[in-house]
Amino acid sequence: MPLLDIRDLVTAFHTPxxxxxAVDGVSLxxxxxxxxxxxxxxxxxxxxxxxxxxxxxxxxxxxESGKILLDCDxxxxxxxxxxxxxxxxxxxxxxxxxxxxxxxxxxxxxxIGDQITEAVRLHRDVTPALARARALEMLRLVRxxxxxxxxxxxxxxxxxxxxxxxxIAMALACxxxxxxxxxxxxxxxxxxxxxxxxxxxxLRRRLGTAILLIxxxxxxxxxxxxxxxxxxxxxxxxxxxxxxxxxxxxxxYTIGLLAARPTGRRSGPLTTIPGMVPAxxxxxxxxxxxxxxxxxxxxxxxxxxxxxxxxxxxxxVRCPFADALGPPxxxxxxxxx
Amino acid sequence: xxxxxxxxVAGLETxxxxxxxxxxxQxxxxxAVDGVSFxxxxxxxxxxxxxxxxxxxxxxxxxxxxxxxxxxxxxxxxxxxxxxxxxxLRALRRRMQIVFQxxxxxLNPRMTIRAILEEGLVIHRLGTADERLVRVRAALERTxxxxxxxxxxPHEFSGGQRQRIAIARALVLEPDFLVLxxxxxxxxxxxxxxxxxxxxxxxxxxxxxxxFISHDLSVxxxxxxxxxxxxxxxIVERAPADALYRAALHPYTLSLFSAVPTIDPARRRRRIVLxxxxxxxxxxxxxxxxxxxxxxxxxxxxxxxxxxxxDAVHVVHCHVAAxxxxxxxxxxxxxxxxTDMLARSGSATLSGGVGT
Numbered sequence: 001m002p003l004l005d006i007r008d009l010v011t012a013f014h015t016p017x018x019x020x021x022a023v024d025g026v027s028l029x030x031x032x033x034x035x036x037x038x039x040x041x042x043x044x045x046x047x048x049x050x051x052x053x054x055x056x057x058x059x060x061x062x063x064e065s066g067k068i069l070l071d072c073d074x075x076x077x078x079x080x081x082x083x084x085x086x087x088x089x090x091x092x093x094x095x096x097x098x099x100x101x102x103x104x105x106x107x108x109x110x111x112i113g114d115q116i117t118e119a120v121r122l123h124r125d126v127t128p129a130l131a132r133a134r135a136l137e138m139l140r141l142v143r144x145x146x147x148x149x150x151x152x153x154x155x156x157x158x159x160x161x162x163x164x165x166x167x168i169a170m171a172l173a174c175x176x177x178x179x180x181x182x183x184x185x186x187x188x189x190x191x192x193x194x195x196x197x198x199x200x201x202x203l204r205r206r207l208g209t210a211i212l213l214i215x216x217x218x219x220x221x222x223x224x225x226x227x228x229x230x231x232x233x234x235x236x237x238x239x240x241x242x243x244x245x246x247x248x249x250x251x252x253y254t255i256g257l258l259a260a261r262p263t264g265r266r267s268g269p270l271t272t273i274p275g276m277v278p279a280x281x282x283x284x285x286x287x288x289x290x291x292x293x294x295x296x297x298x299x300x301x302x303x304x305x306x307x308x309x310x311x312x313x314x315x316x317v318r319c320p321f322a323d324a325l326g327p328p329x330x331x332x333x334x335x336x337x
Numbered sequence: 338x339x340x341x342x343x344x345x346v347a348g349l350e351t352x353x354x355x356x357x358x359x360x361x362x363q364x365x366x367x368x369a370v371d372g373v374s375f376x377x378x379x380x381x382x383x384x385x386x387x388x389x390x391x392x393x394x395x396x397x398x399x400x401x402x403x404x405x406x407x408x409x410x411x412x413x414x415x416x417x418x419x420x421x422x423x424x425x426l427r428a429l430r431r432r433m434q435i436v437f438q439x440x441x442x443x444l445n446p447r448m449t450i451r452a453i454l455e456e457g458l459v460i461h462r463l464g465t466a467d468e469r470l471v472r473v474r475a476a477l478e479r480t481x482x483x484x485x486x487x488x489x490x491p492h493e494f495s496g497g498q499r500q501r502i503a504i505a506r507a508l509v510l511e512p513d514f515l516v517l518x519x520x521x522x523x524x525x526x527x528x529x530x531x532x533x534x535x536x537x538x539x540x541x542x543x544x545x546x547x548x549f550i551s552h553d554l555s556v557x558x559x560x561x562x563x564x565x566x567x568x569x570x571x572i573v574e575r576a577p578a579d580a581l582y583r584a585a586l587h588p589y590t591l592s593l594f595s596a597v598p599t600i601d602p603a604r605r606r607r608r609i610v611l612x613x614x615x616x617x618x619x620x621x622x623x624x625x626x627x628x629x630x631x632x633x634x635x636x637x638x639x640x641x642x643x644x645x646x647x648d649a650v651h652v653v654h655c656h657v658a659a660x661x662x663x664x665x666x667x668x669x670x671x672x673x674x675x676t677d678m679l680a681r682s683g684s685a686t687l688s689g690g691v692g693t
Contacts, residue, residue, distance in 0.1 A: 041525035159614040189388035191611045194596035219598030246600050260530035262559035269534045273527035276495050
């Protein structure tokens with residue numbers, strides 16, 4: 001039984017212009033101690049998936065169907081039907097959260113120490129002194145320079161990288177089984193991003209925490225994740241172990257995304273994906289990628305939603321032509337150019 | 338390299354006053370740009386890279402005098418931009434345009450696309466109404482949009498289309514030189530490639546010269562001829578793009594390149610993880626500004642500002658690199674030595690964070 005098992009999740013927003021299915025039938029599983037990267041461009045539904053797990057989808061959004069099963073100590077809870085009172089215990093307790101912008105996720109009028117202490121005391125019945133000791137221990141764990149002094153400082157006194165370390169300390173304070181990190185390094189500079197990714201990797205090895213890493217950066221995924229799921233227009237279009245996905249992408253969208261990245265000096269124009277990412281209210285019928293697909297555009301593509309088929313062990317692709325696309329499967333793995 | 342540079346910047350300084358108290362007395366200054374020199378030949382692209390707060394955006398704005406430099410000279414096509422005023426400055430500005438990062442914030446939401454594109458022509462009193470419309474249409478079409486966009490408003494367009502509109506607005510005045518300030522950073526990957534291709538096409542068709550400001554090292558490697566790396570208000574290294582990406586000499590450049598996550602294991606470098614954060618430009622460190630974070634810092638680095646070392650095309654400001662260049666004789670061997678020293682300094686980890 002995986003730690004988290006999302007089955008056929010549908011989350012839609014009911015706006016004056018009609019129903020907008022931001023997440024439309026997503027199934028995902030995260031095993032204990034593994035890192036799953038959920039990648040896609042703006043509006044693909046990756047953040048709404050995360051918010052659905054946490055029960056934080058704001059009106060007019062609503063989880064219409066599906067299950068989100070969290071396994072814990074032999075008990076399985078469905079987070080979709082769990083009462084808010086119990087969900088609050090899950091958030092920050094069994095599931096920790098790290099968001100993109102630490103400045104807006106931290107409360108500017110409380111000290112760093114107050115905020116970590118609060119996170120601890122919400123979930124653990126401990127004395128204020130013990131909670132403060134735990135906060136200090138967490139700041140040391142995330143390798144914050146000068147942790148005693150930081151406890152009494154306010155968020156604005158810290159740099160972006162330090163604030164993100166505080167977020168990580170808060171997320172890990174109650175030893176969660178799963179951490180959801182939504183673009184945790186997108187707002188940071190590349191040398192600070194390297195520090196934070198190294199820290200997350202180190203903590204995962206030491207604490208055995210599973211991570212759901214939501215990002216648009218394929219490089220970050222390649223260097224940090226065990227498994228990858230690619231989302232497009234509310235659906236997962238491809239899922240595989242990271243090494244397999246980057247060596248042998250099979251969905252036309254994944255292939256296009258990988259090819260669009262500049263690598264090295266210009267030797268010709270960059271490969272582009274024509275058109276633009278559709279807004280959720282304009283999702284096309286059939287395969288949602290078909291208007292931009294440069295491969296097979298058969299009548300089927302415009303009318304039928306392709307199934308997410310397993311074309312190799314652990315490699316799922318939502319395209320009936322997947323076998324014919326992408327680089328060939330070599331007899332010895334790991335020989336990508 | 339043989340033709341005289343279109344843009345020549347020497348000793349550029351732009352400081353912002355820090356004011357405190359009731360009387361708003363100046364208590365210090367932020368040295369956003371603190372002694373920057375470079376030149377760009379006609380038709381070439383200089384990539385200006387660095388992390389937030391390094392001053393790269395302020396360089397772009399100072400060149401156009403959108404912010405007033407404190408010292409230094411900026412020469413554009415032989416004219417001293419800082420000594421030019423009034424009508425002459427306006428004439429110069431027609432030839433120097435800028436495209437900003439944020440395609441949402443840089444277009445006035447109350448103006449139609451036609452009015453946005455026409456505004457520059459009206460300000461510069463170019464052409465009759467009919468002639469202006471012809472030029473507006475031509476600029477739109479150059480960027481891959483059609484005349485059907487003319488009477489619409491910015492909110493009706495996606496991020497990628499808005500960035501095309503911002504580029505068209507810059508092109509309508511038929512400039513020679515564009516400052517591109519993070520022009521693709523806010524765009525999705527699939528859209529980013531379209532806009533990068535457009536910028537390359539325009540550069541070739543119109544013989545444009547670019548100052549391309551970006552934190553994205555892959556995009557800069559792809560389209561820049563020459564690259565300058567900034568740290569805390571200064572250029573620390575400058576070289577032709579292929580030389581810099583093959584054999585960078587400055588420890589900061591090397592750590593910056595090594596920090597970029599890549600999907601291609603063959604391009605993965607041994608990661609040099611820097612400790613600490615970038616210091617405040619209001620109180621820059623003594624000596625070499627990178628020394629508090631540099632794994633190779635020696636006592637001389639704390640005391641003396643490193644002078645330029647290297648040759649005419651590959652310039653580096655680093656005491657250690659200067660010594661290694663002297664010792665090794667060529668940049669390739671020196672770069673290998675410095676990379677090796679960084680790897681042995683204990684700050685390097687093999688890349689691959691969480692998954693390994």
